[in-house]
Amino acid sequence: MAFVNPEREEIKGLLEGNTTIAVVGLSDNPERTSHSVSQAMQQRGYRIIPVNPAAAGDILGEKSYPDLGSVPEPIGIVNVFRRSEFTPAIAREAVAIGAKILWLQLGVYSEEAAAIAQEGGLTVIMDRCIKVEDSILRPDIRRI
Structure with missing residues (x-):
């Protein structure tokens, strides 16, 4: 079965509930x-x-930090800016x-990574820009 991203309302809730983002x-x-x-x-x-x-x-x-394991605090979202093969x-x-969410940025897609993350209990979002999604789904948020 092919991967499908969560519905937009679910993504909105994920963004609202997870404000710490580790950017790989x-x-x-x-x-x-x-x-x-x-x-x-x-x-x-964020x-x-x-x-x-x-x-x-x-x-x-x-x-x-050199890797996720070195981060000394809880992480809600792992946002990935690496090529799909990584x-x-x-x-x-x-x-x-x-972590709670694995987010692969626009142009990054891996069924294998999605399966690993989902089997580990993470929600997965792929081939979407977190900035664009946040701007669309949470337009009322003011820049600080």
Whole structure:
């Protein structure tokens, strides 16, 4: 059976209930999509936790971690800006840390990653931009 994203109302509830987002592949380069999307989500009140082994130090004012397992706090959403072939391993990490949602950004899709995450109890959203969805589903949220 082919993967189907949750309905929009469910996605809205997931966004409202999970305000801590670990962004796997978050770049420290402001010209990269991962940076601009994460910055916009941060401005809308979400806590962004950078996960990027190549980026030491801080990104968007938050400490960057080399992997999900190194993050010392609970994570609601794992938002992935990596190529599809890397997502099964990320899904395994997301399950291991007890995340609630695996979100693969626009253009990122993996049935294998979805199956791993769903079997581990996570809700999966694929091939959708979290910033676009949040803007559409929660238009009343003001930027801070």
